[in-house]
Amino acid sequence: MSRFVDRVVLHATAGAGGNGCASVHKEKFKPLGGPDGGNGGRGGSIILVVDPGVHTLLDFHHRPHASARNGTQGQGSFKAGASAPDMEMLVPDGTVVFDQFGEIVADLVGAGTRFVAAQGGRGGLGNAALASPARKAPGFALLGEPGEQVELTLELRSLADVGLVGFPSAGKSSLVAALSAARPKIADYPFTTLVPQLGVVSAGDETYTVADVPGLIPGASDGRGLGLEFLRHIERCSVLVHVVDCATFETDRDPVADVVALEEELARYTPALGGSLDERPRLIALNKVDVPDAADLVDIVRADLAERFGWPIYSISTATRAGLRELSFAMAERVAAERAATPAPEPTRIVLRPKGVGDTGFTIETDHENEGGFIVRGERPERWIRQTSFDNDEAVGYLGDRLARLGVEEALAKAGAVPGCPVTIGEVTFDWEPSTPAGMAVLMSGRGTDRRLDDPDRVGADERKRARAARRAHLSDAELGAGARYSSDHDLDAPER
Known part of the structure; x- marks a missing residue:
């Protein structure tokens, strides 16, 4: 098996x-x-x-x-x-x-x-x-x-429409066997059901599935018993049915106390798929009414259960099959209502989330383990590190070019990195040597501009034009003509550098 x-x-x-x-x-x-x-x-x-x-x-x-x-x-x-x-x-x-x-x-x-x-x-x-x-x-x-x-x-998490919950030996497995073709293990001792059991039930035009989970006992939410371990199988159930043993020999139990204890344990369980079990419609099945004492107890507690919980109550016997038809059609009615209220699932749509144009795809963090070091985090830099064979100098140079084009060097310079400081990308740590001009970290400027041209000691174009005009002011027309012909060959009028 x-x-x-x-x-x-x-x-x-x-x-x-x-x-x-x-x-x-x-x-x-x-x-x-x-x-x-x-x-x-x-x-x-x-x-x-x-x-x-x-x-x-x-x-x-x-x-x-x-x-x-x-x-x-x-x-x-x-x-x-x-x-x-x-x-x-x-x-x-x-x-x-x-x-x-x-x-x-x-x-x-x-x-x-x-x-x-x-x-x-x-x-x-x-x-x-x-x-x-x-x-x-x-x-x-x-x-x-x-x-x-x-x-x-x-x-x-089993796909069942109806979930049966109750104390051990309440008759859940017998109910599944009586309603469907499933044949779970049935015996006269507690915790006979060790794993969830599923059965398919047909009632009129409706066909639905019923799940039987191991019995719940007080303290199940704290780890006692087996029921809480398998409550995940009723997370998808649209209807919950309390199966109550009305012929128990335990003097400290009665149907009302059983339902209250079960509800307390269900309230402590948080479905991982979202929602709450409190929102699911409930039915109460008072089982074993074929026993005379149980039938008398049902007549006594029915009104109390209806007043306290307000849920539909059915008296059943899995041995004589009394009340099973009414219960099966009641479950089918609620399952059909839940199916009608649930919107049809939409087909899966492909969602494209392109990255922004200015998204560099990496971040710079301070490395607290290495003094003066930095950590570069990002999908692309880390992937490039994994693709690089560091025993090949040309491959390492190609990696440096890719990182420079991505903007890693400029970001490190902005963060305060200096040549020789340790930089970690992925699982590789190396001493940073910038590839920018003169081996120094120079922050790049916008297109068509260069911050190195902002040197105040550099002679501007306007000043060079005025100096050239001053040199030519005392020359005659003949000398200017001869100078123009000569400058076309020798570039005598080229501005001084």
């Missing part, structure tokens, strides 16, 4: 991208063939896919670690590396995915729903893709990016 597992921790590692290839075309009579290194292949992603044929997370319990394949390296002659196939992992309908901080990242509902749990790394560019007019034959290629490594918690 297979085990029921509704909560697992998945350690997913996506495949890394293949490295780019640094190659130069070699052929007879073609000494300058040029770069022809291909790009690396993309690493495989790990994708969770909803499959209606899967009803438990047992496979993840036995294999909690999942690793996708890596992409292959590029080759010469412009041959790109092969991309690794994605790893698809089947999950049951109603699976909720949490990150390591306990936040919901996906609610997988509906057959075929897909969620990328770990994204595969992109392949590195070959030197053919890195060639430019300024770098015609790059002697390096970019490294492939590593795949994502995530730790996710998967929890199954």
